[in-house]
Amino acid sequence: MPERETRFVVNAxxxxxxxxxxxxxxxxxxxxxxxxxxLLDERTADLTVKEKVGVVPLIVxxxxxxxxxxxxxxxxxxxxxxxLTMEIDVGLKPDGTRTELLGLxxxxxxxxxxxxxxxxxxxxxxxxxxxFAEQLERRxxxxxxxxxxxxxxxxxxxxxxxxxxxxxxxxxxQVGEWLRRLWQxxxxxxxxxxx
Amino acid sequence: xxxxxxxxxxxxxxxxxAAYLARAGESVLVLERSSRVGGGxxxxxxxxxxxxxxxxxxxxxxxxTSPVYRDLELERHGVRYVYPEHLRGTIFPDQRSLxxxxxxxxxxxxxxxxxxxxxxxxxxxxxxxxxxIDSTYLSLMYSPPLAPSLQSAQLEQSAEGRTxxxxxxxxxxxxxxxxxxxxxxxxxFLARMTVLGFPPDQFGQGWICLFxxxxxxxxxxxxxxxxxALGLRRAVEAHGGVVQTDAAVHRIxxxxxxxxxxxxxxxxxxxxxxxxxxxxEPKKSFLGMVGEEHLPSPFVARVKxxxxxxxxxxxxxxxxxxxxxxxxxxxxxxxxxxxxxxxFGGRVEDQVRAYRDIATGVPPRMEMLQVTLPTLxxxxxxxxxxxxxxxxxxxxxRIEPDGPEGWRRLRDEYAExxxxxxSSYAPNIxxxxxxxxxxxxxxxxxxxxDNLVNGVDVxxxxxxxxxxxxxxxxxxxxxxxxxxxxxxxGGYCHPGGGVHAGAGHNAAGVIADDYQLNRWWx
Numbered sequence: 115m116p117e118r119e120t121r122f123v124v125n126a127x128x129x130x131x132x133x134x135x136x137x138x139x140x141x142x143x144x145x146x147x148x149x150x151x152x153l154l155d156e157r158t159a160d161l162t163v164k165e166k167v168g169v170v171p172l173i174v175x176x177x178x179x180x181x182x183x184x185x186x187x188x189x190x191x192x193x194x195x196x197x198l199t200m201e202i203d204v205g206l207k208p209d210g211t212r213t214e215l216l217g218l219x220x221x222x223x224x225x226x227x228x229x230x231x232x233x234x235x236x237x238x239x240x241x242x243x244x245x246f247a248e249q250l251e252r253r254x255x256x257x258x259x260x261x262x263x264x265x266x267x268x269x270x271x272x273x274x275x276x277x278x279x280x281x282x283x284x285x286x287x288q289v290g291e292w293l294r295r296l297w298q299x300x301x302x303x304x305x306x307x308x309x
Numbered sequence: 310x311x312x313x314x315x316x317x318x319x320x321x322x323x324x325x326x327a328a329y330l331a332r333a334g335e336s337v338l339v340l341e342r343s344s345r346v347g348g349g350x351x352x353x354x355x356x357x358x359x360x361x362x363x364x365x366x367x368x369x370x371x372x373x374t375s376p377v378y379r380d381l382e383l384e385r386h387g388v389r390y391v392y393p394e395h396l397r398g399t400i401f402p403d404q405r406s407l408x409x410x411x412x413x414x415x416x417x418x419x420x421x422x423x424x425x426x427x428x429x430x431x432x433x434x435x436x437x438x439x440x441x442i443d444s445t446y447l448s449l450m451y452s453p454p455l456a457p458s459l460q461s462a463q464l465e466q467s468a469e470g471r472t473x474x475x476x477x478x479x480x481x482x483x484x485x486x487x488x489x490x491x492x493x494x495x496x497x498f499l500a501r502m503t504v505l506g507f508p509p510d511q512f513g514q515g516w517i518c519l520f521x522x523x524x525x526x527x528x529x530x531x532x533x534x535x536x537x538a539l540g541l542r543r544a545v546e547a548h549g550g551v552v553q554t555d556a557a558v559h560r561i562x563x564x565x566x567x568x569x570x571x572x573x574x575x576x577x578x579x580x581x582x583x584x585x586x587x588x589x590e591p592k593k594s595f596l597g598m599v600g601e602e603h604l605p606s607p608f609v610a611r612v613k614x615x616x617x618x619x620x621x622x623x624x625x626x627x628x629x630x631x632x633x634x635x636x637x638x639x640x641x642x643x644x645x646x647x648x649x650x651x652x653f654g655g656r657v658e659d660q661v662r663a664y665r666d667i668a669t670g671v672p673p674r675m676e677m678l679q680v681t682l683p684t685l686x687x688x689x690x691x692x693x694x695x696x697x698x699x700x701x702x703x704x705x706x707r708i709e710p711d712g713p714e715g716w717r718r719l720r721d722e723y724a725e726x727x728x729x730x731x732s733s734y735a736p737n738i739x740x741x742x743x744x745x746x747x748x749x750x751x752x753x754x755x756x757x758x759d760n761l762v763n764g765v766d767v768x769x770x771x772x773x774x775x776x777x778x779x780x781x782x783x784x785x786x787x788x789x790x791x792x793x794x795x796x797x798x799g800g801y802c803h804p805g806g807g808v809h810a811g812a813g814h815n816a817a818g819v820i821a822d823d824y825q826l827n828r829w830w831x
Contacts, residue, residue, distance in 0.1 A: 167440050167441045167444050167445075168436070168437050168438050168439060168440040168441040169437040169438065169441075169469045170437075170438070170441045170464070170467070170469045170470055170473060171466070171467045171469065171470065172463055173463070173466050173467070226452065226453060226454075226455050226456070226459060227455070227459070228452065229448035229449070229451065229452040230444065230445055230448045230449065230452075232448075233444055233445075233447075233448040234444050237440075237443075237444055
């Protein structure tokens, strides 16, 4: 499954960033290609996304749902369309008066369009993440990119000392552990009789 | 004797499919009727010792960038490619020429020698559609075909998409007339279609034409086309698969509605505990090896209607003491160094008329020539300082009024005629330079590989009714068949003829899904 990780330092507190991330309309205003947002309930929205490939626009209609959150630290959302499923993890980490934002996106093409979806995501993800960072910069003021965007496992961290890198990975491990615990809780719930 | 999978035919698709399945841990047997593997990937000393000639395929445009090359680690199995700097050189009767380059700016500069407006159009096409083609074409080749409704549903939503749909519906000639003004530029790009067997005035092929305008590559397999087949064989055997040559399958054994094995012409019976996969063209596979009695009648009707009536090739394999020097090189030196030289007259109408002549059984008298010297780029295919050349002239399989037999009477005279046409462009090609020659008329091509019915080198016409979701038949383009445990994987399946191993790759994916095998390549 193609995936991309991206990190930004946002010039705002975790509470402010959380408010932004949790507001689908404001978040989508920063995501390139999102043309229409219809909020279905507090956690669910229909999105129309236009992705231009050359001059040819591909129009994808997605339903996105936040299915887990731990304010103001972590959010997990799943967006589905006819031919793809996109999982999004957002983590927020205080950094002095600022907030470091981690985004992890996994896209899984499905059905006959799977190879096209995967190929397009591979080609476009880095560019789109950079545009997202620009939008955040406009919204919150000065933003420094901590890490370059890249495939997970081939992460390039700019201007980061080895000690900082260890700390970054420690934080990533914490998010991973949180996810693991959440998964176990969900599994336990679904396995419990009477639930 | 029993294997999980038995694959009928060791063409490159069959070998690729087998290699994927073998590496998934399945026991695999590939059975090949002839004494060599590769089908259309065949290299042999056709003229003189040491001169290695590519009997069918010469260039493997998509293989080096394909998932097959990467997944099966073909480089590790001895398959290597070289890339000519100059791709195809179209030479016109007035000895001007247009050379194709993979770099878009260089290509635009070349087009500008004929028309500044066409050069601008080309640059705009690259900007507008280059990424679309890059993102979709290979992905769609190496996956089962999309239903037409799925393609149009996405494209019809925008003006740009609707333009693409309109182009897709048009003929190559119509599209070229819409895009370009220079007759030479149109001739050059039209040749990019007709060399693949696409008729110039066939509706429903505009999208492929656009791809052929925008994308160019000419990788040559080091050691000859047959080296790819040998590498694929090694990939099968490296994972425990077995390849048997001189093992002709007589029939595919069907019990109830399930393929359970094969029976060889020598009487041996080999069981397939999971599936049989056929790399053999549809009529031989289904009417010959399976039998109509095991198939639903609508499917039988489709098999009987599968057609291979398009243009064939009249081929000369030549051993040369020196490479050709074209008159056109005086004005455009790279022509001599290009992967191929193409001489198709000076007007679009020339190719259209040639195809019409061919349809009525008349071999064209004017040049419809493509010449390639693999040894310019891979000297290993001939003794030091010598060269091999393959000369293609578009030709019919049947000659009026004698049918295929007509070639017996015509072939020597036609070979002389073709050489005369060639030497009118390359005057140093005289009898002194030609050390040896083998004539391969369309009936020889079919004898060499009878999957190439009627000498059609793309295993069935590449017409809209036999492409994509319709190849080989609507409703059966996902490599499955009406018989359980029987799959298809030849060039008669999507993405069609040519050497790319797409059908072998895609069939392996479908089989892996059906039998819940380890899709190790995903």
